[in-house]
Amino acid sequence: MHETIKWTNHSTSILQNVKIKAPYTDAYLACSGKVYEVHRMILSSCSGYFQEIFKQTSTETPFIIMANIKSKFVEYLLSYMYKGEVNISEKEIEELLDAAEYFKVKGLSQAVLNKEPSSQSKYSRDFNASVISDLTFSPPRKKKKTNESFPSYSKKGQINAYEPYLHQGPFNYQTFQHPDPHIISKVQNYESNMNLTIPNVNSMHSQILWKEGGADMKRPDQMSAQVWNQHKTVQEGFGAELMNTLANSYSKGQEYHQTTDKTAELKEGEENFSGEDSLSDLSEMYSSDEDPVMASKIKKIVRKTYKNMLTKFKTQGSGFKGTSISLQGRTLITLSTVSKGDGRRHNARVNYCYFCNSPQTQIWRHIKNVHKSEPQVTRICELKGSNDQKQEIEFLRNMGNFYHNKEVLNAGNGELKVYRRLDNNTQLSFKDFIPCPKCLLFLSRSDLWRHYKYKCMPQSAAPNGRPTVGHLGHLLFMSSVILGIQGNFKKSEKKVITRLKTDEISDIAIKDEVIMHLGSNLFENVREDRFSVVEQSMRLSARILLYVRRRLNQHYLTLYQILRPSYFAYVSEAIDVLSRYLQTEEPNSLLASLSSPELAYQLTNLVRKCLAVKLGMALKAHNEEDKIETNSFVNSLDKLLAGFASFNGEDKNLNMLEVDMESEVVIVEDTGPADYVNEDMMWEGNRVFDRELHETVSALAEEVSISPPNARSVAALKRVPYTPTENEAIFKYFGELIDKGQMIKKEDIDRLFTSPTYAGELNNRSWKNIKYKVHNLIQKKNKQP
DNA sequence: CTCCTCTCGCCAAGGCCTCT
DNA sequence: AGAGGCCTTGGCGAGAGGAG
Known part of the structure; x- marks a missing residue:
């Protein structure tokens, strides 16, 4: 305004x-x-x-x-x-x-x-008339009074991942154990699968790279050794180099337009493919004079690669792993919808393959045929139609979509695959969807209740069949943990920063990346009038950080650095002290200004949220080590939380935080003040390190009008069903060959067409179509036991 | 109960490799 | 370059099953 x-x-x-x-x-x-x-x-x-x-x-x-x-x-x-x-x-x-x-x-x-103390607002009074007689703006809205207590859980059942269970008293973590050891082991297996994000992503990563590197390359097991080696050389050799070259030219924004124009020429004649010039050096490096055939093949691959990548740039804006670019002012993340009103609305749901990340209409068929050598697939196939098999298949499908969704969220564009496709009237944003921590299915926050209750919640967790707030709190926490960070938070960062009180604690919060992410994340998920939650959470996190800094006398530690197992003892000590379970030596310091008896519980949960943020950052950066450390910290914290199970509010002398001070602390070097936020960021709301790239891409996006990519890679088939007459004709003329399993030849068909006995039933079909038909019939016959 | 989406089997139609 | 062969995928429709 x-x-x-x-x-x-x-x-x-x-x-x-x-x-x-x-x-x-x-x-x-x-x-x-x-x-x-x-x-x-x-x-x-x-x-x-x-x-x-x-x-x-x-x-x-x-x-x-x-x-x-x-x-x-x-x-x-x-x-x-x-x-x-x-x-x-x-x-x-x-x-x-x-x-x-x-x-x-x-x-x-x-x-x-000249403002008068009695005036309602310093802006609304009539100022010295000789100089200023009229201020035409209305007074700014009064800042909401900060509510010092945590907000209550939404009564309408609207789940908010970030204001869940804090003041609801402790929940019993034990209730999440299932009595059936088989299910427990399965859940653990799933959970360890979740934790194994990086290996999976890595394998996907290489396969995506594979797809990007060569046009429609097949996976190794599907191609001959010779071709495999060619592709491998190209891929390993200059694939990465090529990508870097293109990435550079793309971010410069100059060559992009030239090369885009040149790809247009490519359609008319491949000889005119001028983009090749810039790559000729590269391709020569890998082609050999002794083998001209090989050289030409490699050249072909180079061309296709280049072309594909340019197409990718054009359609998706940014193609490269690790460069997370969301375009300013527009969200490129869409939700899958059911097309309606055009008469042709039967589009089967598309799922993404867990192994190769390709979109498939029949995911299980695809996995069964293409990835039959994967051990997981072999195992599932052995289950043979049992209920377990059904569940495993479902989980595999969800996993594929989950990793696809993570890619989309990290890249800032693409289509989110959610549980049920939305109809066009549903007003939901991609931010409303989060994964079920057990089955990884993406559901809207409100659907997660029902889904979890009926599908994924262990029976023991809800003896009366109703999940409690504690269950859901846990659920949402897990959900945010496995999802991690969803993108850049420029606008909200700005809002968060400008609304914080100005004191030492806030200063610490603003300069810490994890806390800023936490704040932005919370901000995106609470209503405007609930800002106090965001502010409080950020400030509490900052207090924890401040405590550990003072305790270790390392004043440039960041929250990211202390959220690792070796600092666990100090973090829990901070929780103790801040919640007054231990006496602090500085009773009047900033650290000692809190005194709620339940604060230990609140703080512990807050640390869990920070861990979710850190995990998200680690996942985003593909940092395996940090991911493992974070998960390990989460496990330790869970044990701590389990200790709250016996907390009944009356026994305040509970020795619930047993701190193991023997554990070794990795002393990090003081590298100077945290440089996460600077003035520009305060005012422009941009992440400092992404800024240049971001601006370039935004500008480019305007020019080339980037639209969300269409997942369909293969052109729609024009399917013409065979009429009964045609079917009869096929059997009449080729039945004998089909019975024998013998493929027909073109000359057979030609002979038929010129034969005097031919009545012209198949005149609408080309010889190739007839060949397909016969071939499919033979295939079908062979499949029958 | 109705309405709607999803899944899966079947069919038609490619894609791509090898051989000639 | 055309033919043959193998493998894979999208569209369609029936039936299952979830949502309200």
Whole structure:
């Protein structure tokens, strides 16, 4: 919302036509790399500060460098001084007035100085009429009173992964154990599968790379050794190099357009493929003179690779692993929907293959045929139609979709595969979908209740058939853990930062990446009026961090660094101290300002959330080591939480946090202050390290109008069913050969067409179609036992 | 109960490799 | 380049089963 501050009595007769950068300027203001040409007369007449400066300076055109103010506020002030009005957002008013006060800008600064304590708002009063008679903006909304207690669980059953069970008292972690050892082992197996994200992703990664590297390459087991070696050479040799080259040129944005145009020519004649020039060196490196056939094949692969990658760039915006780019102002993550109203709405649901990540309409058939050599598939096949087999297949399908969804969320574009496709009227965002921690199915938050209750919740967890808040809290926590971080949080980061109190604790929070992610994550998931949850969580995390820093006398530790097993003892000690289970030596310090008896429980849960964030970061960075460490920390914390099971609120002397101080702490080197947030980030809300790339890609996206990719890789088939007459004709003319299992030849068909006895039943079919038909019939016959 | 989506078997139609 | 062979995939429709 923008407001206009208007200085109605401004001497418009003289100044209205004077603009910044007009001729006859006689001074410069410099701020944040920008230089403004200004008029001394105007500035000194409007600002006591500049009046003083210009009085003191004897230079002809003074160059004034303004520190400690953001260039946009300089612009606001200049606009105000020159034009008598300024358009700013509500939030910026306070800072503008501060700046105006500092620079003694008449009207604006007096407005601040002359405020009356009794006035309802300092902005709404009638200011000194001779200077300023009318402020046309309304007073900013009062900031909500901070609610110091945690918010209650939503009564409507709306699940929010981030405000779940904190004040509901402890839940019994034990209740998640299933009495059936078979199921327990299966769940453990699933859970360990979940934990094995990286190996799976890695294998997928290589296969995706495989797909990217060569056009429609088959997997190794499907191609001959010779071709395999060719592809392998290409893949291992310059595949990566090629990708880097393209990535660079893409981010530069220059060559992209040239090469895109050139791919268009490619369709008409491959000889014109000019993109090849830039790759000829690469391909020559890997082709040999002695084997021209091989050389030409490799050349062909290079061309296809290049072409494919360009197509990929064009359709998806960013193709590379590890560069997570979400485009500013638009979400490219879509949800799978059922097409309606076009008459042709039977599109079978598409699932993604767990092994090769390809979209499939019949996923089990695909897995059974293509990946039959995978041990998991062999095992499932052996189950032969049992209920277990059904479950295993379902889980495999969910896993495939889960990893696909993770890719989509990390890349910031693509289509999320959710439990049931939405109809076009459903207003749900991709943010509303989270995976079931047990079966990995993506469900909307509200559906997760029902799903978990009937499908995935162990029976012992809910003796009366109803999940409790504790169960769901656990469920949602697990869900957020396995999902990790969903993307960049630019807008929310900005909001979070600008709303935090300004003190040492907040300062720590802002400079810590994990806490910022946590805050953004929470912010995206709570209602506007629940901001206190976000603020409190961030500040509590910062307190934990601060405690560990002081305890170890390492003042540049980050939360990411301390959330590893070797620091576990210190983190739990921090929880103890902060919740007053242990006495702190600094009773009046920032650390000691909390005293709720249930705080230990709250803090422990908060640390779990931070761990979810860290795990997400580790997964995103494909950092195997951090992932394992984080999971191990989670396990330790779970044990700690299990200790709360006996906590009944009365026994406050419970010795529930047994701290093992013997464990070894890895001392990290002090590397200087955390540099996560800088001024730019505060105001632009951008992640510092992604910024350049982000801007380039945003600009490119505008130009090439990137749209979400269509998953369909194969052109739709034009299927013409055989009529009974045609079927009869096939058997009439070729029945004998089909019985023998002998393929027909083209000459057989030609002979038929020219035969005098042929009645023309198959005139609508080409010889190839007839061949297919006969072939399929033979295949079918062979399949029958 | 009705409405709707999903799954799976069947069919038609490729894709791609090898051979000639 | 065409033919033959093997393997795989999308569309369609029936029936299963979930949601309300």
